Amino acid sequence: MSIFINGQKCAGCRKCVEVCPGNLIKIQNGKAVIKREKDCWGCTSCLKECKTGAISFFLGADMGGKGSVLSVDEAGDERKWTVTAPDGTEKTIVVNTKESNKY
Amino acid sequence: MSTGLNVETIKTDVLIIGGGTAGCYAAYVLGHSGKYDVLIAEKANIKRSGCLAAGVNAINAYITEGRVPMDYVDYAKNDAKGIVREDLLLSMSEGLNEVTKVLEDNGLVILKDENGKYVTRGNRNIKINGENIKPILAKMASGQSNVKVLNHINITDYIVQNNEIYGAVGFDVNEKKAYIIKAKTVLAATGGAAGLYRPNNPGFSRHKMWYPPFNTGAGYAMGIRAGAEMTTFEMRFIALRCKDTIAPTGTIAQGVKAKQMNGLGEIYETKYGVATCERVYGTTKENQEGRGPCYLKTDEITKEQEEELYKAYLNMAPSQTLKWLEGGQGPATQNVEIEGTEPYIVGGHTASGYWIDNNRATTVKGLYAAGDVAGGAPQKYVTGAIVEGKIAGQSIEHFLDEENKNDSDKYKISDKDFESEALKYIKKYNIFLENKESLITIEQAEETMQKIMDTYAGGIGSNYQYNETGLNLAKEKLEGLIDVVESLHAGDMDDLLQIYEIKERMTVCFSVIEHLKARKETRWHSFAENMNYPDESDDFNKYINSYSKDGKINVITRELVDAKHKLLFSFDDNNNVHFGGDV
Ligand SMILES: Cc1cc2nc3c(=O)[nH]c(=O)nc-3n(C[C@H](O)[C@H](O)[C@H](O)COP(=O)(O)OP(=O)(O)OC[C@H]3O[C@@H](n4cnc5c(N)ncnc54)[C@H](O)[C@@H]3O)c2cc1C
Ligand code: SF4
Ligand code: SF4
Numbered sequence: 001m002s003i004f005i006n007g008q009k010c011a012g013c014r015k016c017v018e019v020c021p022g023n024l025i026k027i028q029n030g031k032a033v034i035k036r037e038k039d040c041w042g043c044t045s046c047l048k049e050c051k052t053g054a055i056s057f058f059l060g061a062d063m064g065g066k067g068s069v070l071s072v073d074e075a076g077d078e079r080k081w082t083v084t085a086p087d088g089t090e091k092t093i094v095v096n097t098k099e100s101n102k103y
Numbered sequence: 104m105s106t107g108l109n110v111e112t113i114k115t116d117v118l119i120i121g122g123g124t125a126g127c128y129a130a131y132v133l134g135h136s137g138k139y140d141v142l143i144a145e146k147a148n149i150k151r152s153g154c155l156a157a158g159v160n161a162i163n164a165y166i167t168e169g170r171v172p173m174d175y176v177d178y179a180k181n182d183a184k185g186i187v188r189e190d191l192l193l194s195m196s197e198g199l200n201e202v203t204k205v206l207e208d209n210g211l212v213i214l215k216d217e218n219g220k221y222v223t224r225g226n227r228n229i230k231i232n233g234e235n236i237k238p239i240l241a242k243m244a245s246g247q248s249n250v251k252v253l254n255h256i257n258i259t260d261y262i263v264q265n266n267e268i269y270g271a272v273g274f275d276v277n278e279k280k281a282y283i284i285k286a287k288t289v290l291a292a293t294g295g296a297a298g299l300y301r302p303n304n305p306g307f308s309r310h311k312m313w314y315p316p317f318n319t320g321a322g323y324a325m326g327i328r329a330g331a332e333m334t335t336f337e338m339r340f341i342a343l344r345c346k347d348t349i350a351p352t353g354t355i356a357q358g359v360k361a362k363q364m365n366g367l368g369e370i371y372e373t374k375y376g377v378a379t380c381e382r383v384y385g386t387t388k389e390n391q392e393g394r395g396p397c398y399l400k401t402d403e404i405t406k407e408q409e410e411e412l413y414k415a416y417l418n419m420a421p422s423q424t425l426k427w428l429e430g431g432q433g434p435a436t437q438n439v440e441i442e443g444t445e446p447y448i449v450g451g452h453t454a455s456g457y458w459i460d461n462n463r464a465t466t467v468k469g470l471y472a473a474g475d476v477a478g479g480a481p482q483k484y485v486t487g488a489i490v491e492g493k494i495a496g497q498s499i500e501h502f503l504d505e506e507n508k509n510d511s512d513k514y515k516i517s518d519k520d521f522e523s524e525a526l527k528y529i530k531k532y533n534i535f536l537e538n539k540e541s542l543i544t545i546e547q548a549e550e551t552m553q554k555i556m557d558t559y560a561g562g563i564g565s566n567y568q569y570n571e572t573g574l575n576l577a578k579e580k581l582e583g584l585i586d587v588v589e590s591l592h593a594g595d596m597d598d599l600l601q602i603y604e605i606k607e608r609m610t611v612c613f614s615v616i617e618h619l620k621a622r623k624e625t626r627w628h629s630f631a632e633n634m635n636y637p638d639e640s641d642d643f644n645k646y647i648n649s650y651s652k653d654g655k656i657n658v659i660t661r662e663l664v665d666a667k668h669k670l671l672f673s674f675d676d677n678n679n680v681h682f683g684g685d686v
Pocket of ligand 1: 120121122123124125126144145146147149152153154155158159160161162163164256257258259292293294295313314315317318319320321322451452473474475476483484485486488
């Protein structure tokens, strides 16, 4: 499991570089790249930090991954998580950051 | 120094190593009172570093209405079959509710009922939205004017002379720069150790583990090398987790009351006992005896419950929600498969770590420990780690007040001695940067260590079981790996970081092996499954402790400390530690 950074969307702002708990992202030619994709913990800190939506997250095949990606978008108190399948179909879940977990 | 690592020297009153849960809170406490300068040295960035990066699901340690702190002590003691420090657990439990309130005041969302009371989950938990708990703590720490934060600095060694600490040495994980930090007191708050054993997903997803793969046991290793006394490394922690994603199971088990079920559809949940170690053991046994795979039986939950689970997991372990959605089958249609993880050493869940007194002082003068790095008090969780950070912060302040009263010269080591001691460690960094490239890579060395531990020291591959012959072989093989690790080449600072991570894990492994050997009984199934001694023995109603001297690990035993007796350390003029207090 790891992250995928879309170079076209990346603005090179370094926010993800700063925040990764494993120091796994660097800037190369003005764009963020992951140094060692096998070393990603999957904490999604970088996704939450990125304001351009350049980073998404996927499960390796060894975890049952089939190529879908998870991305997140923040607006006010809401975090919109989207799972996009390889064929483009999307499923969205909105989590209100001011609401507690029910469980 | 030809590779030209720039060296910067910094002086501070208090050095906090690791700006995680305990470290941030200690800085907040010391900052709030404002008397002393505090420096946090953090290998990542305190905003999202350590255990709390993805968020947490609940406050797992809380004294709910009608309960008292001693109930929590009893719970933790029973779960660990008696091998706990009751004094530490009690002082921790007494502070749980207060720090929870402080977190809430600083923005943590806690679920309340119509009367404004916290909604509980079981007897000890309260429900929260813990996704942003780390940014909250980071802000509390860095918001204090006398707290300075150095992000992306990996600390590797303490500077200890004659059993007293004077500071630490580290390096920038990106830039070619080393740091010498001179400090009057040091707080170790580096968390526990992951990556000692071969993980559940050893391939592409090797870092999809429960415990942060970036907490590599630096605090334990530095303490071991400095001669600090350590306790209960043999009580390893193995988590019962959702298969593949290694996401927590408690949310499902407690939230929707799902039971553990084997491949034959039988509920095996209470067959093996309900202690944390027995839940893992039960699942391991069912698999070993051909009744796997094992599940949490969720296929009876409603669609609404399923939606809530999706959200709850997004707030702490998003990979699980992705897995459900990607696979097209959520928990309402498909039971959730579970498995045990590889063993971790983590003093917030079991009792492994520094042997500390009730003030959270270690046996090295001026060195304190809090959170997962500190031993004796299992079931700490996030609030317990925070209370320990608070107690340590207060003790450090008291220690500095006393030192100020007693003599004016707090830096008893001369600047010259300090510097030359520090430069020895920095020289080691340069050696790795200058080593020639070889066919053996950092990755190979790490995998070899993990394979040795897995095979001979009770990893997943050996169903967590081990015996003395195997442990001796593990030691021998790890010794053979030392030279390989020492000759690794660091092309840049990121390589250097990875090399030091392996080095500290190896140091921890050697201690774990000695502890596993020394407890000649099986008190905790799976956590310490000694095949030479498969039964529990009253002879081992005591702690196994150890300290290193001249490179050799010495194992000792100590009598149990109960809640009525608080252990307090004092140091004589020669800095020898004495155990006192009410013991
Ligand atoms: C995935 C996960 C989920 C959890 N969920 C819950 C939950 O729902 N409820 C609950 O109550 N508890 C939960 N816990 C337990 C709780 O989070 C931990 O017990 C607690 O956060 C530990 O705090 P700590 O300060 O000891 O470690 P951490 O918070 O991990 O801090 C250690 C810090 O030290 C830094 N560091 C390490 N080595 C070095 C070095 N050499 N130099 C400089 N810095 C270094 C790390 O980067 C990190 O920032 C969970 C733990 C995990 C791992
Ligand atoms: S998901 Fe977490 S560990 Fe992985 S790259 Fe992003 S911040 Fe780093
Ligand atoms: S946070 Fe996003 S935009 Fe900024 S560097 Fe990272 S990927 Fe690029």
